[in-house]
Amino acid sequence: MIDSQDAVSHALRELISRHAARLTPADERLLGVLTQDPVRAAIENGAVVSSRAGVHPASAVRLARRLGFSGYPEFRSFIQASLMDGSGDFESPAARMAARLVKAGDGGVLASVLDSExxxxxxxxxxxxxxxxxxxxxxxxxxxxxxxxxxxxxxxxxxxxxxxxxxxxxxxxxxxxxxxxxxxxxxxxxxxxxxxxxxxxxxxxxxxxxxxxxxxxxxxxxxxxxxxxxxxxxxxxxxxxxxxxxxxxxxxxxxxxxxxxxxxxxxxxxxxxxxxxxxxxxxxxxxxxxxx
CATH class of the missing domain: 3.40.50.10490 (Glucose-6-phosphate isomerase like protein; domain 1)
Structure with missing residues (x-):
């Protein structure tokens, strides 16, 4: 686990802040889960995230739409981009690792490392x-x-x-x-x-x-x-x-x-x-x- 300030990009923090007045208690529980672990937030689907937060399976989709996305897959893509975008390397080792795992995706970790090297x-x-x-x-x-x-x-x-x-x-x-x-x-x-x-x-x-x-x-x-x-x-x-x-x-x-x-x-x-x-x-x- 890492602090949400390390795990979440400035853009995502602004997005959450901009829509804060519309967020429900279920949304807040979901965001707490999402911002605690950058790897899982970027890889898991909405149903799994909802289960970890202890809310209804559809809650992740509703949160994504309240934040301005068409659905949870689009929101998850935004989270992935927030890990990988930036002007330099992350100061947080956990966030750096998360970004690399996101980039590896389904292609395999070894292939991703070789391509990077x-x-x-x-x-x-x-x-x-x-x-x-x-x-x-x-x-x-x-x-x-x-x-x-x-x-x-x-x-x-x-x-x-x-x-x-x-x-x-x-x-x-x-x-x-x-x-x-x-x-x-x-x-x-x-x-x-x-x-x-x-x-x-x-x-x-x-x-x-x-x-x-x-x-x-x-x-x-x-x-x-x-x-x-x-x-x-x-x-x-x-x-x-x-x-x-x-x-x-x-x-x-x-x-x-x-x-x-x-x-x-x-x-x-x-x-x-x-x-x-x-x-x-x-x-x-x-x-x-x-x-x-």
Missing amino acids: IAALEQVRSAVSDSEIRQFSGVIRKARRVFVFGRGHFGALAALVALRLNRSGYSAVDLNSQLHQLPEALVEMSESDVLWLFAFRRTVPVLKEVRAIAASRGTCTLAITDLGGARIDPGPDHHIAISRGAVGESQSLVVPMTIANAVILDLAATDDGRSIRSLQSFKSFRADSGLS
Whole structure:
């Protein structure tokens, strides 16, 4: 369950408010059920919703008509659209999940996720250039250390990027794993280092603080964000802003991972064999150490 303010779009709240004087107690019970669970509200038919609200099976149809719709199917389509329409991703995780399930419909969840991922990846082809990838890899290649930072789901991506950089012969620090010792991790950050940020959906306070420290130390900052997560102040020195999918789609984790992989691959293509030699050395060490 989520709060009705999270579950219901502004348009639907306005619709309910506009017709509030005409609503009956049965209508109010139905609306209470509808606004408590965005997934079920968008998928169930009128008879099922009426049953859950404990009212007559025809009550959902009467409510829809009082709100200006021809019947309950049209009202349900409006609820579905209210989940998927918007200028950006939902702040509520439950509402985001609801929108994705609505979009999946009868076609199947796996097919819907695959379609979303493919569409999100395809738009990267025209939205991100090889020169932007080369800017990132060029800065990293010259750095003493690379501090990598992301929160939430992107903490896992930051950890993976730091791991791959270390294996490729570049000294990298996963800041997300050192949140309890951030002052110790950042105290020697300098103009010789690089800060690589992943910021999506919103920029959390600690990320802003780390960016501010980097700016005060003259540390070059790279950032990969979605189109709504670009509010980093001061702005990064090099910035790739990319959509991870439209509202109601899967909000791909593959998109930023693909861009990060391209940067690391470009490093290997331009660092005169440094990455290749380091990877070979690491493979030999792991095989000989008995730690694999």
